[in-house]
Amino acid sequence: MTPIKAVLFDFDDTLTNPGAIDFPALRHDLGISEGDNILAYVDSLPEAEQIEKNAILNDYEMRASASASAAEGAEDLILFLMEKSIPLGIITRNRLKPIMRSLENFPQINADHFKVIVSRDDPFPAKPAADGVIHAAKIMQVDCQNVLVVGDYIYDIEAGQNAGAQTAWINHKENLEFQNKADFEITKLADLYVILKL
Numbered sequence: 001m002t003p004i005k006a007v008l009f010d011f012d013d014t015l016t017n018p019g020a021i022d023f024p025a026l027r028h029d030l031g032i033s034e035g036d037n038i039l040a041y042v043d044s045l046p047e048a049e050q051i052e053k054n055a056i057l058n059d060y061e062m063r064a065s066a067s068a069s070a071a072e073g074a075e076d077l078i079l080f081l082m083e084k085s086i087p088l089g090i091i092t093r094n095r096l097k098p099i100m101r102s103l104e105n106f107p108q109i110n111a112d113h114f115k116v117i118v119s120r121d122d123p124f125p126a127k128p129a130a131d132g133v134i135h136a137a138k139i140m141q142v143d144c145q146n147v148l149v150v151g152d153y154i155y156d157i158e159a160g161q162n163a164g165a166q167t168a169w170i171n172h173k174e175n176l177e178f179q180n181k182a183d184f185e186i187t188k189l190a191d192l193y194v195i196l197k198l
């Protein structure tokens with residue numbers, strides 16, 4: 001087993017409570033169907049429409065982030081891993097501003113607890129592309145194979161795998177088609193203590 005030396009967390013539905021963004025309503029307002037890749041869709045539009053759709057997207061993300069709260073066990077886990085000097089990062093398809101807003105709602109955690117926050121504001125393709133994981137590994141000064149990518153969605157797992165990282169999927173009892181794709185399956189963040197052998 002390759003040792004895990006750094007942990008890269010997805011944000012929405014992983015470090016924050018599930019349901020932060022109302023995706024069905026967002027898809028409705030953007031005029032796209034379930035299963036379509038939202039960011040790829042917006043990027044494919046002519047520029048004027050992109051601006052319009054991005055405004056809708058930003059509005060949803062800022063509203064959601066204002067009501068986000070720390071997922072169960074997230075703060076304890078992060079503080080514990082910090083104590084163990086394990087570098088931590090966030091990788092999200094969201095923009096940086098709503099992430100920073102959400103983190104304000106975490107009583108014990110702030111952005112300084114993370115060595116890197118990879119967001120849509122970075123100049124490379126979002127998950128499931130490998131780029132963000134590779135970038136984060138570089139900043140955390142570990143090889144990709146020593147990074148554990150933790151997330152609830154298939155893009156998290158694919159991004160980790162595309163970069164050659166290890167992956168842990170959080171099973172929230174939905175999206176069961178993602179089962180058996182990741183190296184590890186957990187049902188809560190506290191399960192990571194065992195995986196990390198801590």
Ligand SMILES: [Mg+2]
Binds near residue numbers: 010151
């Ligand atoms: Mg997520």
